[in-house]
Amino acid sequence: MNATMLFTDRLPSRPVRRETLPSAARGNIVRLRADQHLQLHGAIGSTVHAIDGTVWITQDGDIRDIVLEAGQSFVIDRPSDTLLTPLDSAAVRIDAAPSQRPFSRQLQPVLAAARTLFA
Numbered sequence: 001m002n003a004t005m006l007f008t009d010r011l012p013s014r015p016v017r018r019e020t021l022p023s024a025a026r027g028n029i030v031r032l033r034a035d036q037h038l039q040l041h042g043a044i045g046s047t048v049h050a051i052d053g054t055v056w057i058t059q060d061g062d063i064r065d066i067v068l069e070a071g072q073s074f075v076i077d078r079p080s081d082t083l084l085t086p087l088d089s090a091a092v093r094i095d096a097a098p099s100q101r102p103f104s105r106q107l108q109p110v111l112a113a114a115r116t117l118f119a
Contacts, residue, residue: 028093029051029091029092029093030091030092030093030094031052031089031090031091032053032055032084032086032089032090032091032092033086033089034086034087034088034089036086037083037084037085037086038083038084038092039081039082039083039084040076040081040082040083040084040094041081042079043076043082043094043097044076044077044078044079044097044112045075045076045096045097045098046075046076046094046095046096046097047073047074047075047076047094047095048068048073048074048075048076048084048092048093048094049072049073049092049093049094049095050068050069050070050071050072050073050090050091050092051070051090051091051092051093052070052089052090052091053069053070053086053087053088053089053090053091054067054068054069054070054086054087054088054090055067055068055084055085055086055087055090055092056084056085056086056087057074057076057082057083057084057085058082058083058085059076059077059078059080059081059082059083060078060080060081060082061078061080062078062080067087077115078112078115079109079112
């Protein structure tokens, strides 16, 4: 799983700044300000835990609005990019998928197709 911290500014004239989230931060608490977003790549199967505040989760290609409040969790169920947006400030912990072995990666496209068929 790759993670990128996006820093945005409410002024449209300023560009978005991206920084790679250090791998040491995974599994630890990440604090997000209102002007920060956390973008996850290849995080299917990972669990997002809301520790503090409220977090809006958006997955590419998913029409659901997933909103977590402190104490709630969500397992990322799509292979697409996932964006975590705090509604004010928030703290999250992201636990990697329990099985990040090569065999499970081969099954991910099959599982994604099955979810599409049965959604």
